[in-house]
Amino acid sequence: MSRVWNFSAGPAALPEDVLRQAAAEMLDWHGAGMGVMEMSHRGKEFTAIAAQAEADLRELLAVPANYRVLFMQGGAIAENAIIPLNLMGDKRVADYVVTGAWSVKSQKEARKYGEVNIAASSEASGFTSVPPMAEWRLSADPAYVFTCTNETIGGVEYPFEPDLAQIGRGAVPVVADMSSHILSRPVEVSKYGLIFGGAQKNIGPAGLTIVIVREDLLGRAMPHCPSAFDYKTVADNGSMYNTPPTYAIYIAGLVFQWLKAQGGVAAIEAQNIAKAKLLYDFLDGSDFYENRVDRACRSRMNVPFFLRDEALNDAFLAESKAAGLVQLKGHKSVGGMRASIYNAMPLAGVEALVDFMRDFAARRA
Numbered sequence: 001m002s003r004v005w006n007f008s009a010g011p012a013a014l015p016e017d018v019l020r021q022a023a024a025e026m027l028d029w030h031g032a033g034m035g036v037m038e039m040s041h042r043g044k045e046f047t048a049i050a051a052q053a054e055a056d057l058r059e060l061l062a063v064p065a066n067y068r069v070l071f072m073q074g075g076a077i078a079e080n081a082i083i084p085l086n087l088m089g090d091k092r093v094a095d096y097v098v099t100g101a102w103s104v105k106s107q108k109e110a111r112k113y114g115e116v117n118i119a120a121s122s123e124a125s126g127f128t129s130v131p132p133m134a135e136w137r138l139s140a141d142p143a144y145v146f147t148c149t150n151e152t153i154g155g156v157e158y159p160f161e162p163d164l165a166q167i168g169r170g171a172v173p174v175v176a177d178m179s180s181h182i183l184s185r186p187v188e189v190s191k192y193g194l195i196f197g198g199a200q201k202n203i204g205p206a207g208l209t210i211v212i213v214r215e216d217l218l219g220r221a222m223p224h225c226p227s228a229f230d231y232k233t234v235a236d237n238g239s240m241y242n243t244p245p246t247y248a249i250y251i252a253g254l255v256f257q258w259l260k261a262q263g264g265v266a267a268i269e270a271q272n273i274a275k276a277k278l279l280y281d282f283l284d285g286s287d288f289y290e291n292r293v294d295r296a297c298r299s300r301m302n303v304p305f306f307l308r309d310e311a312l313n314d315a316f317l318a319e320s321k322a323a324g325l326v327q328l329k330g331h332k333s334v335g336g337m338r339a340s341i342y343n344a345m346p347l348a349g350v351e352a353l354v355d356f357m358r359d360f361a362a363r364r365a
């Protein structure tokens with residue numbers, strides 16, 4: 001068996017220890033005589049797996065007691081509809097901060113359910129920055145303010161937490177799509193009304209969506225909101241109103257255990273800073289490659305970069321693949337290359353990438 005360094009933006013690499021444990025438990029989980037995929041979601045074994053996963057996630061992110069953790073399905077794109085269906089309420093207007101492809105998509109979907117006010121946008125900069133909160137123009141009484149705190153495609157990450165109290169609007173709930181950087185750094189959960197993310201970037205398999213929602217935001221869904229997507233229904237049923245994605249929850253739980261063994265979120269953040277610094281310092285010191293994101297807003301998780309001579313793109317991709325470095329092609333809307341270096345990517349993987357890039361440049365210069 002030989003494993004590659006996988007820089008996919010998602011579904012993305014998982015910790016090898018987690019994959020090995022899942023393989024060992026595939027046929028018989030802890031003496032149950034069956035694998036996790038085959039268990040009833042209401043049986044005592046799976047109920048314990050889900051409860052442990054939730055407890056570990058709460059511990060890792062220090063989720064306050066007045067927040068509910070929901071295990072849902074449909075991914076972040078489904079949440080783009082589920083959020084307005086649940087939170088627009090009587091106000092019928094929500095504010096969106098647009099910083100890239102994902103928040104563009106989110107505000108577009110929300111328009112089906114109410115009025116959308118674009119509070120701020122970095123479109124003029126080609127989505128290479130995050131507008132500072134002092135420039136946000138909130139509407140008079142929005143149901144919530146939507147943010148995407150790490151734009152996976154553009155490689156733009158908020159360099160601050162969107163704490164509306166700092167602009168005197170602390171009563172408005174902040175919603176954050178954290179799909180591609182959840183658990184990569186500590187967050188102050190109490191500053192948000194709702195945090196959500198698909199699992200397949202930084203947590204586990206596709207099919208699981210994590211929602212962390214403040215309790216007072218439950219029970220506001222529009223009458224036509226599907227029951228399976230009504231946060232109150234999901235919360236009241238312990239995320240088992242419908243059958244949850246059981247195997248994805250189990251793998252996510254193993255990832256949470258792995259993260260705790262690494263020392264938790266603060267420890268993994270230190271590793272993520274070191275990984276990102278290695279790659280960005282190399283890019284900045286090179287006249288062969290470049291990153292075009294505003295330095296203060298560069299993502300630690302998703303690093304888009306360009307070869308200054310784009311005629312070499314195909315050779316770069318072919319040779320990197322031959323060297324065991326895969327999924328480096330940039331998103332089609334951006335072009336160039338992108339290296340996603342989530343929690344599960346060890347420093348050694350980033351070192352291998354930088355070594356290859358240095359060697360490639362030397363051979364072509």
Ligand SMILES: *Cc1c(COP(=O)(O)O)cnc(C)c1O
Pocket residue numbers: 010074075076077078102148150151152177178179180198201
């Ligand atoms: C990947 C991603 C999405 C889309 O997730 P799906 O699971 O395909 O719905 C949305 N937002 C962000 C920030 C993402 O990284």
